[in-house]
Amino acid sequence: MSIRDGIVVVGLVVVHLLLRIGFGLQNAAPDLMVLALLLASRSLGPGGGALLGFGLGLLEDAFSMLSFGASVFALTLVGTAGAQAQGLFVGRSILFQSTYFFLGKWIRDLLAWLVSNPDSRDAFVDSVLMQSPLAALYVAAAGLCVRYLFLKETVRE
Amino acid sequence: MAGQAQGGRKRRRRDFHVVLGLVLLSLITINLPVESQRVIGNGLRESILRPFIEVQRIVVRTxxxxxDYLVVRDQLDSALTFVASATTLADENRQLRDLLALDGRSPSRLVAAWVIRSGTTGSASVFRLDAGSEDGIRPFDAVVTDRGLLGQVQEVGPGSSMGYDWSHPDFRVSAMTLTADGQAHGLVEAARGRYREQDRLVLRGTAYLSDLQRGAEVVTSGRGGAYPRGILIGWVGEVAEASAGWDISYYVEPAVYPGTATYAQVHIELPEDTLQTVVDTGGPGEATGGSR
Known part of the structure; x- marks a missing residue:
């Protein structure tokens, strides 16, 4: 991972925490945490991706009284999968990039839903099939913006 | 070439072990005891996340x-009117209690605090207060707004505390209704709606023959000691369910919608009103802990 990539990833995490915790925007802000993980895990490898996902998941769960550990589990697996997916999602195609970000966010929400406290989680259809795809689209759009604004030259051919 | 292939295999094996270990660790994290989860969460909030929480505090206050300036102004006017019209009330109340040989009411005070919500995943139903143990707040203290009961404190730090509102699945409060033909007692808990905006309360365990009218006030009964008596919870709505011959449950329209609360008071019982006093007088060094 280049220094610039690292700065962008750290910047995304900081902006995510600022928007969601600092400004309390909740879902009005895209999930930049998972976006940072998806960007970083491709160059970190499975072990590094999982470790980063684990750490980011802990930050995300610090405010959770309902399902502590759900984000840790989900982001650890997404970090691993993101590294494994580097052979699948190559090229500068908008379709490839956006699919990668979309699936990353959607799978993150699906995994978190699966291990969440059944008493506190929303219905599967509402959460995973309705809200989550919209949030994933938002992440995909944000991911494309970040990719083409800040990481233009490092995009894989 | 053979060396490179062997290095690649080693790296893959190492990655596999790291991933496996972290996945297991994350599963352990999910199943940790609640106390341990709280310690971890609190540690993160007091260290890495501290700057973001400070930003949040500034933003919320601003x-x-x-x-709320005009709202606060209206509330101040109302409060002043009430105080002016009730100057003799306290004295009358004391005299009547003396006549009936009643003890004084439980001494308590309110600690004002800002209600701050995190926007992170999984933090629904949870709020932070910018007041903590330094202000006298303890776990399980009731959190109220000017409209009624909001929730309960769960974790207390020196300068801040965390609690959950009534939409949390673990929320329970013993309640009673005040009607013309008597009281009906029960337990109020959260009932999940299809969407979080549709969450509401249910009054369970009232007598089967109790016929509560829509709109009757539901207040805390004080049973169990966690919540002081007489705090407004909401108003009786339609019947939720009935167990033939046993009991009947009613939906309760909440007095406070958690999302609208930005400012609240924590109801603190003063030490001489609690069993803590007995512990204190029984022996020094046993005065900590807040479970009630």
Missing amino acids: RARAR
Whole structure:
């Protein structure tokens, strides 16, 4: 991972925490945490991706009284999968990039839903099939913006 | 070439072990005891996340000051009117209690605090207060707004505390209704709606023959000791369910919608009113802990 990539990833995490915790925007802000993980895990490898996902998941769960550990589990697996997916999602195609970000966010929400406290989680259809795809689209759009604004030259051919 | 292939295999094996270990660790994290989870969460909030929480505090205060000025002004006017009309009430109350040989009411005070919500995943139903143990707040203290009961404190730090509102699945409060033909007692808990905006309360365990009218006030009964008596919870709505011959449950329209609360008071019982006093007088060094 280049220094610039690292700065962008750290910047995304900081902006995510600022928007969601600092400004309390909740879902009005895209999930930049998972976006940072998806960007970083491709160059970190499975072990590094999982470790980063684990750490980011802990930050995300610090405010959770309902399902502590759900984000840790989900982001650890997404970090691993993101590294494994580097052979699948190559090229500068908008379709490839956006699919990668979309699936990353959607799978993150699906995994978190699966291990969440059944008493506190929303219905599967509402959460995973309705809200989550919209949030994933938002992440995909944000991911494309970040990719083409800040990481233009490092995009894989 | 053979060396490179062997290095690649080693790296893959190492990655596999790291991933496996972290996945297991994350599963352990999910199943940790609640106390351990709270310690981890609190440690993160007091260290890495501290700057973001400070930003949040500043933003919430600034927003609330800008938005609520006229509301606060109205409330101040109402409060002054009430105080002016009730100057003799306390004295009359004391005299009547003396006549009836009643003990004084439980001494308590309110600690004002800002209600701050995190926007992170999984933090629904949870709020932070910018007041903590330094202000006298303890776990399980009731959190109220000017409209009624909001929730309960769960974790207390020196300068801040965390609690959950009534939409949390673990929320329970013993309640009673005050009607013309007597009281009906029960337990109020959260009932999940299809969407979080549709969450509401249910009054369970009232007698089967109790016929509560829509709109009757539901207040805390004080049973169990966690919540002081007489705090408004909401108003009786339609019947939720009935167990033939046994009991009947009613939906309760909440007095406070958690999302609208930006400012609250924590109901603190003063030490001489609690069993803590007995512990204190029984022996020194046993005065900590807040479970009630």
